[in-house]
Amino acid sequence: MNTFKDVDSLYYRAVELIAKQQFVAAKVLFEDAIDRVDPWRDFVLYAYLIHMYSETIAVFMGESESALAALTRVLALGNDPALEAELHGRDAIYALTKVYATFARVGRVRNAIHARHIIEVLDAADALIEGAGYSLWRDATMEERAWVLVDLGRAEEGLEMMRQAIRLGRNNDESAPGMQLQHKQVQLMRLLEDLDQHDEGIAIARDLLETEALRSTLLLAVYRSLSQMLLQRGGDEDHWEARQLVEQGVTLAQRCGQPWQLGMLAVHFDVVDADSQHGRAVFIAQQLLDGARKLDTDDDWCAAYQAMAVGHANFHRFDKAEECLQKAEALARKLDANTARTYYQDKTGSFRARVEAKREELP
């Protein structure tokens, strides 16, 4: 059997395993496929495999650092003069655009890299894309740049950049390397949620819910953000609707796979806690903790400790709550260190306030 067929078969089997949530087995197959490709001979295939592999291990297994190492390898190779001749074709630019965007996404989502250094990577990506004459493909980097700008404290620029990415994305067909248009709309909704611009965020979320054939993972993001924004808006009907959305979201998350559940569980915790279902809230906090243990990522640990703190406070175990808050605060400082804002610290602060409020309720 020739190598290409081997790689092809390994790739498709890996993708099939991802669909079945067999991530470890998929990772092994991807590694096997990558080992069979010599990047100096077939850079495009190598880059594409690394892109898929990195997304798999970062998203589903929490192995962001290993993903970044693999992506760094491709970017280093992609800038090696020995490969220059290979890097002019459409396929090579396509694969590299995906790798640059994935590098930026993984680096920023896990806060492993300072925002200003991600901008440097995105600048290099744009230079490559523009230089090769594929300006329309810049929507892929714009989407990431939007988030990084927000991380650098330039919120309005970030929002405008995301809107520009959507406008540009409309001109692209499905074969472009950027994420699909619906993905960008979901990102805009999440940015608005992040920046507390909830009215517009809620409106976009509702539009997205009306969208036909929205992919399950995107639908899940909509359930999560919309329920969170409704909860924060705080009306009686908002709370009722948030509860319904969370119920649907939890069910869907279970079908999408374990890694998707954590984001949904954090909102589920808030809903249940607001309903004073203290036992159930602790159970969910425990699930968050188990998930964080499994993925071992700072943001998941932070969310789990935040919930655990409130869970303990509900049962008047304030010393335990304090312990959790301190852990969450340390992680929040670390997570915010690579940005110019205090997103995680503010969020942890709101959990501290919830714990304090429960302490004050004591006779």
Add this chain to the structure above:
Amino acid sequence: MSEHDIQFEIEGVIQLLAKNLYSDTDVFLREMIQNAKDSTLKRKELAKERGEGDVPAPRIDVIAHPEEGVLIIEDNGAGLTREEIHEYLSTIGRSGTRILRDQLERAGRLEAEALIGQFGIGMLSAFLVAEEIELHTRAAAAAADDGKGEGLRWRSSGGKSYEVEELERDMIGTTVTLKLQDKHKRYAHEYNLSEIIRRYADFVGVPIHLNGAQDPVNMVRAPWQVEYDSAAARQDAHGSYWRSRFIGEVGLAILVLDEAIEWREDGELKEGRVEGVVGLANSRVYGNSGTLHQLDLYVRNMFISSQPVGLLPRWADFMRGVVQCDQLRPNAARDGVMQDSIVRAVHRALDDAIVRHLRELAEGDQRQLVGILRLHAPSILPVAVRPDQGRFFKAIADLVPLRTEHRPMTMPDYRKTAPKSASRRHIVSYVRDYMAMNQYRMLVAARKVHVFDASEPFAEEFLQRYAQTYPERIELRRLDAEERADFLEALPAEELLRYRGLQTAGDRVLKGEDCRVEVARFEPDELPALIVEPRRRRSRREMEGVVEELGLPAFLEGAVGDILREEVEPAVLYLNASNPTIKALARHAPCGGALVDASFRALYANASLLSGRRLAENETRRFFSHNTALLDLLLATESAEIEP
């Protein structure tokens, strides 16, 4: 010939039907067959009312002309009078069936239940696929009343008007001819028709003959509607039916359903039944909605849906079957049922029956069942660990095999060879990281126990739930936990002291590898060293490998610098105090020297290889040179000894 207005604009209505009511164009055939079947019932009723005894056996014919794109559906039912044509065929929402059903209900006739065509839109659904419909009919009522044998022809192209004219026709009954739209000509192919008829009208109660075949294409009556001489005959008939319905499936464990259901409505307790046959499938097929199961639901013998919402327990994705519950209320499109207390009652009944059946199987020969459950573990595990699924968890806890280093095992199998703790519970070992399995395989083999591979989704939660549910049975031990290493036996303080020199020397030599050394005791004795590496440290090593091998372009220096600056826990190399090589090294270590340094490096390299971790190119080169250096030293020592 006379031309009449239809009371609604059909084109608009058809679009409305297609968009909002019918999710699948196949349903037009169900509607056609349902109309035909209702007509045969009506003829029987009329004959009873008139005291006529000589009514032909009901029959429906479906005839396809693929070349012309024409499909004909013919019945020997009651036919339609001119008034009925105007009344029923041309007015949306007024259905002859409904009127008939009301009459029958008033008369208290059981047949009323057999009629489900209650929306008055059935015929129009043919416009989903046809560009023109022509209906020839001769009414039993007319024949009896005036004896003229008048036939009628109704024709419509889906516009606002239709034509009706008289026609010579001998046969009582109705023939509907559809001229199919180009894009729907597949409905004139026998294979497609057979499949659709089987799905939608298997139990319609009237034989349906396709293209004049002698044998009907449908079952006519469901296996649960037939009397049997014995329970075995009943089981056999249901099993055969299941296999004919789900071709290609092994159909292990076929369960015949005949369950009573109860629900409350307006404060009143009501009763009903759910009947059918479900089986454990041997394959996993994803449906359109992402769900796996296929449960063909029939209400009053008419197919409703193959994935009805809310009926089958969520964990039962691996079941395939056919069920019938005549109390369920179909929605307007008849492709689903109203989500009410009856659905919940059916859900409870199915849940009870399947769990009961799994328990019965577990008491018999489990081997095949266990194999099937392994296949379906991805569906079973996530649901089994849900807090609200305690009963289901208990039903399958001892039946679902999880992967081990050897082969998948159930918990009872595992416990047969598991050691017991001081509290007399079985110690159940598992690893979360599949990559670590290679290393632990030797450890557990030395102890003659197995280790569960909990890297598959929800396997760890399943084990945890087992330990919570049956705390008297097992104690869980995770082998690859960074915070705890259960397979290691700590050394007594005075023995540890003796190894202080070994540890210090190891720390010194391996500092460059970001690895510290600890001494412990573990089995097997012949294994000198093990490595436990935190994940982030492994990633760091990978990144360092890239930088060393390729260098970095300027735009990546800042980003990669941030990653490499983050503090990570070092790896730990555990040296085995029971191993002769380690004992010998301990004697030499305090003195140091090139051989000691090379030995530590070789132990580190070997442990890394044994752990099965992926090595970066630079590591491979380094390990190679470490081992070569050790060989050189040994050979030099030997040469010095043999030289005079």
